[in-house]
Amino acid sequence: MIALAGSALSRETYRIRLLFDLAGMAYEPNDASDLTILADGERFEDAWRALSRLAPPDWQADGRWFAMARRLAASPAETALFRELDQHLWFGEREGQPFLGSEHPTVADIGCFPEVSMSDQAGVSLLPYPALRRWADRIRALPGFKAFP
Amino acid sequence: MDRVILDEWHVVAALESLLPGREFSTRLLDTDLTLARPAGDIVAAWPAASGKALPVCVRHGHVWTTLGTPPRPLFDLPFPVIAAGSVATGVPADRVLDAFLADGAVTPHPYCVLREQSAAGVFIQPVGNNRCIVHLLARDKAGQAAARLEFAALKPILESQAPEARPQPGTGAWYPVASSSDLTPRHIFHTALAGQELAVWRDDAGLANVWENRCPHRGVRLTIGTNLGTALRCQYHGWEFASGTGRCAILPARVTTYPCVERHGLVWTSLAGAPENIPDLGTAHWQPVRAISVEAPLSAVAGELPEQEGLKLFLQPISGSQTVIHGLSNDPAVSLRQHDDMLTRLRDRIEGSTA
Numbered sequence: 001m002i003a004l005a006g007s008a009l010s011r012e013t014y015r016i017r018l019l020f021d022l023a024g025m026a027y028e029p030n031d032a033s034d035l036t037i038l039a040d041g042e043r044f045e046d047a048w049r050a051l052s053r054l055a056p057p058d059w060q061a062d063g064r065w066f067a068m069a070r071r072l073a074a075s076p077a078e079t080a081l082f083r084e085l086d087q088h089l090w091f092g093e094r095e096g097q098p099f100l101g102s103e104h105p106t107v108a109d110i111g112c113f114p115e116v117s118m119s120d121q122a123g124v125s126l127l128p129y130p131a132l133r134r135w136a137d138r139i140r141a142l143p144g145f146k147a148f149p
Numbered sequence: 150m151d152r153v154i155l156d157e158w159h160v161v162a163a164l165e166s167l168l169p170g171r172e173f174s175t176r177l178l179d180t181d182l183t184l185a186r187p188a189g190d191i192v193a194a195w196p197a198a199s200g201k202a203l204p205v206c207v208r209h210g211h212v213w214t215t216l217g218t219p220p221r222p223l224f225d226l227p228f229p230v231i232a233a234g235s236v237a238t239g240v241p242a243d244r245v246l247d248a249f250l251a252d253g254a255v256t257p258h259p260y261c262v263l264r265e266q267s268a269a270g271v272f273i274q275p276v277g278n279n280r281c282i283v284h285l286l287a288r289d290k291a292g293q294a295a296a297r298l299e300f301a302a303l304k305p306i307l308e309s310q311a312p313e314a315r316p317q318p319g320t321g322a323w324y325p326v327a328s329s330s331d332l333t334p335r336h337i338f339h340t341a342l343a344g345q346e347l348a349v350w351r352d353d354a355g356l357a358n359v360w361e362n363r364c365p366h367r368g369v370r371l372t373i374g375t376n377l378g379t380a381l382r383c384q385y386h387g388w389e390f391a392s393g394t395g396r397c398a399i400l401p402a403r404v405t406t407y408p409c410v411e412r413h414g415l416v417w418t419s420l421a422g423a424p425e426n427i428p429d430l431g432t433a434h435w436q437p438v439r440a441i442s443v444e445a446p447l448s449a450v451a452g453e454l455p456e457q458e459g460l461k462l463f464l465q466p467i468s469g470s471q472t473v474i475h476g477l478s479n480d481p482a483v484s485l486r487q488h489d490d491m492l493t494r495l496r497d498r499i500e501g502s503t504a
Contacts, residue, residue: 009233009293031290087493090439091439091485091489121236122237123237126339127340127346128442128467130338130440133336133338134331134333134336149294
C-alpha cells in the first residue's frame with residue numbers, strides 16, 4: 001500500500017487523495033504539517049507531477065488540462081477560466097464527454113475540482129456557470145468521492 | 150476608523166497557509182497586505198502600497214499584525230488551539246462575532262471567540278467593506294472537521310441576512326430562467342431573476358419547479374441541498390419540501406414558489422404572478438443555444454441584440470449588473486458552435502463597452 005504524506009488541509013494533498021479515492025487505489029494517509037507531497041518516500045514538487053505519475057493509464061489526461069488546472073490554482077477568481085470550463089463542458093454534455101475532454105473522469109477533472117468546488121472562498125459564485133455546476137455534481141456522485149475535509 | 154480597532158493586533162493568516170518562499174496577499178481594514186514566510190516561524194508583513202514592514206507576531210497557529218500601535222502584546226489563550234481552515238465571508242466581522250457568542254464563550258480580543266469545545270471558536274479578520282475572513286479554530290483533529298462543518302452551515306445563513314437592499318421583483322413579465330436541458334435528473338439549477346435567487350429543479354416525474362432559493366426555516370440556500378426526486382431537502386436541518394406545492398411534509402412551512410411553464414425548450418417564470426405572456430413561436434422546432442451570461446445591465450444588452458433570421462433571443466435580468474441571453478434557433482444550417490461564437494463575441498463587445 002502506498003503511504004501518502006501531506007497536510008490534510010492543503011488542496012494539493014486533497015487532489016492526490018481524491019485520485020486514490022476515485023480510482024479505488026488503497027493508500028495510507030499520513031498527515032504531515034508541511035506541504036511536501038510524499039508518495040512511498042518519493043518527493044513531488046507539485047500536485048500535477050504527482051497526479052500524472054501516480055494515475056493509472058485510464059485516468060491520464062491531455063496536458064492542456066494540467067495547464068488549465070495550474071492556471072486555475074494560480075488565479076482562482078479569474079472569470080475567463082470559469083467561462084472556458086463552462087463552455088467546454090456544455091458542449092461536452094452534448095458530445096458524449098460529460099467530463100473534461102473525456103467520457104470518463106480523469107486527472108483533468110481532479111486537477112480542476114478543488115478550485116471549482118471551493119470557488120466561494122475566492123469570491124466566485126458558480127451561478128453564471130451552469131454546466132460547471134452540473135459537472136461538479138457528477139464528480140461528487142462518483143463512487144469513492146470524499147469532500148475536502 | 151476606530152482608533153481602538155486600528156491599534157489592535159489582527160489575525161491575517163493561518164501560519165500553515167503560508168508557503169515558504171511564496172508571497173501571500175490578503176486585506177485588513179481596507180488595506181492590501183503582502184505576507185512572506187522566509188522560514189519556519191519567521192513571517193514578514195507589509196502594506197502592498199508602501200512596502201514598509203509592519204510589526205508581526207506568530208502565535209496560536211496564526212500570523213498577527215497591526216496597522217497602529219498596540220498598547221500590549223498579543224493575548225494569551227487558556228488552552229492551545231490549531232487552525233481549522235479560513236473562509237472569506239460577505240458579512241461584517243461583528244455579525245460573525247455575534248453568531249459565535251454563546252454561554253461560556255470568552256473573548257480575549259474584540260474579534261476572537263473561544264469556547265470549551267473541540268471546535269474551539271474563531272479568530273476574525275476584519276477585511277473592510279462589510280467583509281471578513283473567518284479563521285476557524287479547533288483543539289484537535291476531530292474539532293477541525295466539526296468547526297468546518299459548523300461554519301459551512303452558518304455562512305449561508307449569515308450571508309442571506311446581510312443588510313443589502315432586497316431587489317424589486319420584475320414588472321410581472323415572463324422571463325426564461327433556464328433551458329429545459331439544464332434541469333438534469335436530481336440536479337438543482339441555480340439562477341436569479343431581478344435579484345431574486347431561484348432554485349429550479351425537475352422531479353423524477355418530469356415536473357419542473359421554480360422556487361425562491363431560500364429555506365423558510367433559516368434562510369439557507371436550497372441550491373446547496375439535495376434533489377430527492379419528489380422533494381428538495383435543505384442541507385441545514387434536513388427539512389424536505391414537496392415538488393409542486395413547496396410544502397414541508399411534517400411542519401407548517403412552505404417555500405415561496407413561482408409559476409413555471411416549459412415552452413420552446415426553455416423554462417419560463419414570472420415573479421409577480423402575471424398572466425402568462427410567453428412569446429408564441431408557432432409550431433416550428435426551436436432548439437435552445439447555449440445561454441450566455443453578460444456582466445452588464447439588461448438595458449445595455451437589449452440595444453445590442455442582432456436581428457438574425459432563424460434565431461430568437463430573450464433576456465433574463467439576473468441583477469442590475471448581470472444579464473443572461475437565451476437563444477432559440479430553428480435554422481439547421483447554423484450549428485450550436487456558430488451561435489455560441491457569435492454570442493460570446495457579442496458578450497465581449499458589450500462588456501468591453503460598459504467596463
